[in-house]
Amino acid sequence: MASQATIWRATVLTLFPDMFPGPLGVSLAGKALASGLWALEARDIRDSATDRHRSVDDTPAGGGPGMVLRADVLAAAIDAADAARDQPKVRPRLLMSPRGRPLTQSRVMELAAGPGALIVCGRFEGIDERVITARGLEEVSIGDYVLSGGEIAAMALIDACVRLLPGVMGKQASGADESFSEGLLEYPQYTRPQEFEGRPIPEILTSGDHAKVAAWRQAEAEALTKARRPDLWTIKAKQKRPKTTTDG
Incomplete structure (x- = not known):
């Protein structure tokens, strides 16, 4: 307490x-x-x-x-x-x-x-x-x-x-991978059953390859943000743009 x-x-x-x-x-x-x-x-x-x-x-x-x-x-x-x-x-x-x-x-x-x-x-x-x-x-x-x-x-x-206060959420990582936490909407989530009404869980999420899972989630988050919140995507794109320098 x-x-x-x-x-x-x-x-x-x-x-x-x-x-x-x-x-x-x-x-x-x-x-x-x-x-x-x-x-x-x-x-x-x-x-x-x-x-x-x-x-x-x-x-x-x-x-x-x-x-x-x-x-x-x-x-x-x-x-x-x-x-x-x-x-x-x-x-x-x-x-x-x-x-x-x-x-x-x-x-x-x-x-x-x-x-x-x-x-x-x-x-x-x-x-x-x-x-x-x-x-x-x-x-x-x-x-x-x-x-x-x-x-x-x-x-x-x-x-x-x-929900962000220490001790409230069971896993602090839960707050780090959410919509807006990194300027992006959250990637899609899946759980059991493996197949629902003919729709399977994306194969990459059950591959066990954590690097590929992370890359997939990043790509999905970027695609969702670009499609649904172009205002956020514009800000994120500007942040990702490499800085340029000019000679004086």
Whole structure:
């Protein structure tokens, strides 16, 4: 079990704390949570409201549909969550938002290597822009689509981080041969039975020749990436291109 001083901690600010741990309480993440390899706290933003109705939102300035989370209430919730921590290290403050920068495996690795994260889950039409600036929130997106709130996106981010923590996955190599770990999509996987509906396992994978298996997997990963994610392939191709020098 990791020491309390170094454990990776996720603090989630949400209007629906009962949604957690949800899927994070089962499988790898759930077992690691129960074992104390990481910690999760879901805090209700409404606890920082100041009126008897526990109001957290108001109408958009300038008009328009929906409601917006108030800057003063959310800022108070963020400050309260930070004040409750016993760790001296500064942790990222994230806001799950469809307008944020896309979450990448490299960013997940950075987050997993740190002390954890405070994650804000928006609702309604979003949150007051001033609290994003005032509290230095990093906006993060998990895709080009809109969810009802940030909770599901937060779960995806946390799961991606937790599985990389030491002791969570049985074999650390499992995390090294996955999609995006080397800038490529993962190669195809096969297992028993030897033949399924007339489709056999590629013969090279049962040859016992590890060098040929590695070469096949590399070629398949490159072909899949080129076909399905040309954006990733372009980046990978530039990285592989030999550097040229010019005479001065």
